[in-house]
Amino acid sequence: xxxxxxxxxxxxxxxxxxxxxxxxxxxxxxxxxxxxxxxxxxxxxxxxxxxxxxxxxxxxxxxxxxxxxxxxxxxxxxxxxxxxxxxxxxxxxxxxxxxxxxxxxxxxxxxxxxxxxxxxxxxxxxxxxxxxxxxxxxxxxxxxxxxxxxxxxxxxxxxxxxxxxxxxxxxxxxxxxxxxxxxxxxxxxxxxxxxxxxxxxxxxxxxxxxxxxxxxxxxxxxxxxxxxxxxxxxxxxxxxxxxxxxxxxxx
Amino acid sequence: xxxxxxxxxxxxxxxxxxxxxxxxxxxxxxxxxxxxxxxxxxxxxxxxxxxxxxxxxxxxxxxxxxxxxxxxxxxxxxxxxxxxxxxxxxxxxxxxxxxxxxxxxxxxxxxxxxxxxxxxxxxxxxxxxxxxxxxxxxxxxxx
Numbered sequence: 001x002x003x004x005x006x007x008x009x010x011x012x013x014x015x016x017x018x019x020x021x022x023x024x025x026x027x028x029x030x031x032x033x034x035x036x037x038x039x040x041x042x043x044x045x046x047x048x049x050x051x052x053x054x055x056x057x058x059x060x061x062x063x064x065x066x067x068x069x070x071x072x073x074x075x076x077x078x079x080x081x082x083x084x085x086x087x088x089x090x091x092x093x094x095x096x097x098x099x100x101x102x103x104x105x106x107x108x109x110x111x112x113x114x115x116x117x118x119x120x121x122x123x124x125x126x127x128x129x130x131x132x133x134x135x136x137x138x139x140x141x142x143x144x145x146x147x148x149x150x151x152x153x154x155x156x157x158x159x160x161x162x163x164x165x166x167x168x169x170x171x172x173x174x175x176x177x178x179x180x181x182x183x184x185x186x187x188x189x190x191x192x193x194x195x196x197x198x199x200x201x202x203x204x205x206x207x208x209x210x211x212x213x214x215x216x217x218x219x220x221x222x223x224x225x226x227x228x229x230x231x232x233x234x235x236x237x238x239x240x241x242x243x244x245x246x247x248x249x250x251x
Numbered sequence: 252x253x254x255x256x257x258x259x260x261x262x263x264x265x266x267x268x269x270x271x272x273x274x275x276x277x278x279x280x281x282x283x284x285x286x287x288x289x290x291x292x293x294x295x296x297x298x299x300x301x302x303x304x305x306x307x308x309x310x311x312x313x314x315x316x317x318x319x320x321x322x323x324x325x326x327x328x329x330x331x332x333x334x335x336x337x338x339x340x341x342x343x344x345x346x347x348x349x350x351x352x353x354x355x356x357x358x359x360x361x362x363x364x365x366x367x368x369x370x371x372x373x374x375x376x377x378x379x380x381x382x383x384x385x386x387x388x389x390x391x392x393x394x
Contacts (some may be wrong), residue, residue: 062353064361090333091330091332091333091334091335093380126372127374128373130373130374130375136348137368207337209337209373211341213346
C-alpha cells in the first residue's frame with residue numbers, strides 16, 4: 001500500500017513539474033491608449049522551451065473589435081515569437097477587457113487565453129445620453145448631467161441642438177460638473193434633435209439625443225410606429241458622418 | 252501508516268486541486284472574470300418571437316457581418332460607430348418596446364456590452380440579450 005501511495009504521489013509530482021513547451025512572457029497586458037488613439041495593440045511574447053516544434057491550431061479573438069495575429073504557424077525548439085492583438089477602440093469608453101484564445105498542439109497546455117485590458121480615457125461623462133417626452137406630455141425641461149472624466153479638467157462646455165425645436169441651458173454645478181436642461185418648444189409633434197456637447201480646448205465631440213416619441217402601444221394592439229422618414233415620423237437625428245471602423249475584424 | 256482506499260482518493264483529489272488554486276491566486280488580477288448575464292436580462296428566440304411587433308431587434312455585430320445577413324428589420328448598433336448609430340436607433344425606439352440585442356453566438360460579448368450601454372447611458376429599460384445570439388436565431392428560423 002505504501003508503495004502504491006508513493007508511486008501515485010511521484011507520478012502526480014512529475015505531472016506538476018512537466019511544463020508546457022511554449023513559455024509565455026506574459027499572458028495579460030494592460031494598455032492606456034491616449035486620447036484620440038484609434039487602436040490599442042497588445043504584444044504577447046513566447047518561446048518554445050521544449051524539444052519539439054509547436055504548431056498553432058487557431059488564434060481566436062473574443063470580439064469582432066479585436067484582430068489577433070500570429071507571426072508564424074510553427075515554432076521550432078528554442079524559437080521566439082509573438083502574438084499581437086489589435087483592439088479597435090471605435091466609440092468604446094472606459095475599461096475594456098478582450099481575450100484571445102490560442103490553441104496549439106502541445107500535449108500539456110493546448111489552450112492559452114491572452115487578456116488585453118484597455119483603459120480608454122473618458123473626457124466627459126454624460127448621463128443620460130437620451131431624453132424624451134411622450135407626445136402630448138407637458139414640455140417640462142429634462143436634465144442631462146455632464147462631468148469631467150478622471151484626470152481631465154473641463155472648465156466650460158458648449159451644447160448645441162441640431163433642431164430649433166429644442167432649447168438647451170447649461171449651468172455649472174461644481175468643478176468640472178454641469179447640468180444641461182433640455183426643453184422642447186412643444187410636444188404635439190414627433191420631433192428629434194442631436195445635442196452636440198463640446199468641452200473647451202478639446203476637438204472631441206460628444207452627443208446626446210432628445211426626442212418626442214409616440215405614446216406606448218397597448219399590448220396586443222397593432223404597432224403604429226413609423227419608420228424614420230415616413231410621414232409623421234421624426235427624422236433620425238444625425239451625427240456627423242465618420243469614416244467606417246477599420247475592417248480587420250475576426251469574429 | 253495505512254490509508255484506506257477512500258482516504259487515498261481524498262488525498263489525491265486534494266493534491267490535484269493545488270495547481271488550480273495556485274493559478275487562481277497567482278493570476279487573480281490577470282483574468283477577465285466576466286460576470287454572466289443575469290437570466291432576467293436574457294431572452295430566448297422563442298420568447299422574443301412571441302413579443303412580435305413589440306420588439307426592436309438590435310444587431311451588435313460589426314458592420315460587415317450585419318451587411319452579410321441579419322434578423323429581418325434589425326437595426327445595426329455596434330460600439331465601433333456608437334455615436335453615429337445610436338441616434339438612428341433612438342429614432343425608431345418608442346416607450347413600451349422591448350429591445351433584443353444579439354451578436355454572433357452565446358460566447359460573444361458585443362450584445363452584452365451594447366445592452367449595458369443602452370441601460371446605463373441612454374437609461375432605457377426592457378433591454379434583453381438574445382440567448383445563443385445570431386447562431387441560435389438562424390437555427391430556429393432557417394433550419
